[in-house]
Amino acid sequence: MLFKNPNATNSPYPTKLATVLNQETAHKSKQWLSTWPLLSRCATPLRSMTGTARALGINTLWIKDESKRSKLGSFKALGAPNALINLILTHFPTFEADKILLGKYREQLADFAVVSATDGNHGRALAAAAQSSGCPCTIVIHAQVSQEREDAIAEYGATMVRITGNYDESVEEADRIAKENGWIVVSDTSYEGYTEIPRDVMQGYGVMATETAEQLEAQEQKPTHIILQGGVGGLAAGVFSYFWEQYGVERPTFIVVEPRQADCLYQSAIQGKPSAATGSVDSVMAGLACGETSQIAWDFLQPSVDYFTLIEDQDAIDSMVHLAHSKYGDAPIVGGESGVAGLALLTKLAKLTQLNALSLNADSKVLIVNTEGATAPDLFKELTGISAEEIIAKQ
Template sequence: MLIANPKATRQAYPEALRQIMSVEKANESRQWLSQWSRLNASATPLYALPDLAAELGVAQVLVKDESQRSVLGSFKALGAPIALVRLILRTFPEQHFSARDLLEGKHADALADFTVISATDGNHGRALAAAAQSMGCRCNIVLHANVSVEREEAIAAYGATIVRITGNYDESVEEAAALAAANDWTVVSDTSYEGYEVIPRDVMQGYGTISAEVIEALQADAPVTHVFLQGGVGGLAAGIASYLWEQYGAQRPVFVMVEPAQADCLYQSAVQGRAAKATGSVDSVMAGLACGETSPLAWRFLENSVDFFMTIEDDEAVAAMRRLAAGSTRDIPLVAGESGVAGLAGLMHVVGGKGLAADLGINADSRVLVVNTEGATAPGVYAGLLGESDVSVLRRQEAWLGALHTDKDFLAMR
């Protein structure tokens, strides 16, 4: 399903939104993140896939590869540590902590009894656990029934205490809030709810790093015309779109929101004109996007900036995973997790649908950006879906790079 958003506008970034999230704050977050040892020092690659672009009939397909952000394997490494740093600075102003010292663990003794908690589908919890371990505070993570044991073990490896429930993601959010209230812990969530917006704002602000790096990589090249973004609760999309909206104003790209048909909370928000709940089972192979309720805070940024909302099926995500993994003569093979490919799957759906590309203004001159938000964060799941391990794909990627491709259309970070 695909709908145009009647509330989408072409105007300068509103001052009311800038007071909440801004390029200035995003750049500050980026500078702080550069001091965390668990993030790679360089920006993640921005790859052009010219053969895929030719297949889809567009001028360029650009993939921002967040699988290479850190050992944590996903874009979530940009959100949780920033939120935790800002939380600690607000909670202990008398200590005069610095972001650098916190990320380097220099105040671990002072934070030994400070406890945070969050619900997660996997990646946010892993990033929060790693950040808490780096800073020396305690971390509890609530997992719902559909989170794999593989993802649970990856989170526990960073010292987090795991709490399992039998419900879905939204019920795990409720459980985390209840446990926090009962034990005087602090929730560090990437979704907002009534009375809880400051920390989700900080999480989203960290995601602005992705947009900043894209702009820097393009340099003098023309800006992208379309950006296909994953759904979930809306935090990633809000962080990326708000930055690009502020940067380009009325000339911003066309934003297209993509989410699983079973977890269509953002699509339903567009239909109803307010932050809404999903109508499906909220059970998708795209585990990181299997969210039933839109973040109200994220929706404030999305309701006027996203031009189109659409849903895709699970098999479309798997097909996109396979296409990225396969690569081609001119396209580097990429490891992209099941949630990481949603934007590309949405683009492939639109191009393959009768008249849909024209409806979105996609043509031979379009330059389309998608974000691979995760690698094989659950290697067993990845191998099961593709019939090939992420290690095998990475070997082919290494061989491709070793062939010294010099095609002018190949775009690496510069």
């Protein structure tokens, strides 16, 4: 369940990577997105989990809480909208970037159709951004996407297409529909010959990193470890690249965690190249249930991630309950199935007294990200025994 990556380096942030993702562009994205009414005006909270850190046997545990990002429910609200703005600017260079999501160019964009596959959060964010800017949008979902996740996307006016296959087949179907109709695919994963849009999605995630860096700086703190959950790898690439650039040779230890049955990044680390998952890919952590590694994300992860790790579905469910019911006395948090993966990994290792396998000890200061809230509210209540609204009332 743990692989130490022999290709991880502690070099300064490479110039070649900085031409693809960098802090300057992350700050620009932050400014563009700041006008979108669907996003919270404030930075999402960076919560210090004192009780949990003590119980785990580490010095500090911060959770960046993306359940507060937007009513879209996850950090994905930063990725697709950023990519859509960039895409529109390439076709309409005279448009003002920060006016696009305000619907200023609705009439000119009435035939500018976009399409994407999703397992939930990316599609919801794209549908919302397309609706705000006035672009027609089609979202392709696979057999395992729940009805409540489908409804949450359809709420933003997207045309929904459901296929009988899995996530990777939905990606192929979105590509096929796009070619047939002359639409543009806005995907969060990259493949041969398709890298620019997923790059802009990842750059949008960098907005979360800029906020976190500012919050840590205000406390004069620096994490020793950052743990991020992996689906196709875009989140980890978008955030780790920022902190690599920030801290250079003194960067924290970077760790990726995935569901055991959707282990494409773990397998990529073992093979030394982008590889497919070996398991069923189906997981309660729906956002992480990806079978194929994003090629462009891998360019960042291969040289920087120190450890690739795997957890079980039950580990995630236990951590959802932990956050929802304030185990160890910390303020309760609405941590969704994919959101709690970092905490689930720490808890599992602490229980096995194996924290030292990730060079964690009583001095470690660890940053994790709750990447989603109750994006499937019925399932959330079923798994935790409490609704998101009840938790928010207690916060």
